[in-house]
Structure formats: structure tokens, C-alpha cells
Amino acid sequence: MSPPIRRLALILVVPLLLFSAAIAYYYANLGFTSTDNAYIRQDKISISAEVGGIIVDVAVPRIDPLAAADHLGDTGLAALQLLDMEIQRQAAMIAYLDNFYAMTIFIFGVALLPLLLKPIFLNNHDLEGRDDN
Structure with a gap:
């Protein structure tokens, strides 16, 4: 070539x-x-239940066949409502006790005010009546 x-x-x-x-x-x-930075991009899909709330009881064993109207379990919505009512009751009790505590402090403060101010008035009265000359 x-x-x-x-x-x-x-x-x-x-x-x-x-x-x-x-x-x-x-x-x-x-x-x-x-990848160089250990990030892998992937399409995101959301997985969620069709039932709202927390499932607290499953009424169906694993192998039994199901019909369309079968009761599958309990979401615990009634239990959550009871817990919400208990939280509201306890919040009301805390507000009541807070007001009671504030009123008790106010009443004792008003009742003890003359006792706390009495030495000041006595000292001023003694100073006015005393003749240092």
C-alpha cells in the first residue's frame, strides 16, 4: 500500500x-x-389508603374470599372522636384551674396586702412621732 x-x-x-x-x-x-453524588432520580408515586384515618381492627382473615359489601374492619373514627372530646374536656379543666389559681392568688394578695404594708405605715408613724433633738 x-x-x-x-x-x-x-x-x-x-x-x-x-x-x-x-x-x-x-x-x-x-x-x-x-452516579457521582449518590442520588438516583426516579419518578415519584404516592401510595395511600382509600380509607381515611387509622385502621384499628381488621375483621377479615387473610385467606377468606370477600364480597363487595363485606365489613373489612374499623377505622377507629369513633375512638378518635372520643379522644378529641377527652382532650377538649382536659383543656377546659386546665383553663378552669388556671382561672381558679389566678383568682386565689389575687384574693390572698388583697387579703395579705394590709399585713405586708403594716410595717411600712408603722415605721412612718413612729418616725413622725419621734423627736430626735
Whole structure:
């Protein structure tokens, strides 16, 4: 082969070999995910129950066949309502005790005020009546 034909063959064959190696590498790693920062992107789907609330009782064993109108369990909505009523009752009791405590402090403060101020008045009265000359 003459040098111009050899040069032309190298110019065409080397890029063709590199391109085919790149294509083979791409198809060999097509199903794999790699990352540098350990984050993999994935479509997000939400999974949620069709029943609102907390399921507290399941009334169906695992293997029994079900019909459309079968009772499957209890969501505990009544129990949550009872807990909510108990929380409201306790909040009302706390508010009552807080008001009672404030009124008790106020009444004792008013009742004890003369006893607390009595030494001040006595000292002022004694100072007015005393003659230091």
C-alpha cells in the first residue's frame, strides 16, 4: 500500500473503531445507573389508603374470599372522636384551674396586702412621732 492510501485508511478506520467501541460500551451499560453524588432520580408515586384515618381492627382473615359489601374492619373514627372530646374536656379543666389559681392568688394578695404594708405605715408613724433633738 502506498503511504497516502495507508494514511487515508488510518484516518477512516481508527475513528470508526473508536465509534463502534463507544456504541458497544453504551449498549453494554444501558440497564445500569451510575452516579457521582449518590442520588438516583426516579419518578415519584404516592401510595395511600382509600380509607381515611387509622385502621384499628381488621375483621377479615387473610385467606377468606370477600364480597363487595363485606365489613373489612374499623377505622377507629369513633375512638378518635372520643379522644378529641377527652382532650377538649382536659383543656377546659386546665383553663378552669388556671382561672381558679389566678383568682386565689389575687384574693390572698388583697387579703395579705394590709399585713405586708403594716410595717411600712408603722415605721412612718413612729418616725413622725419621734423627736430626735
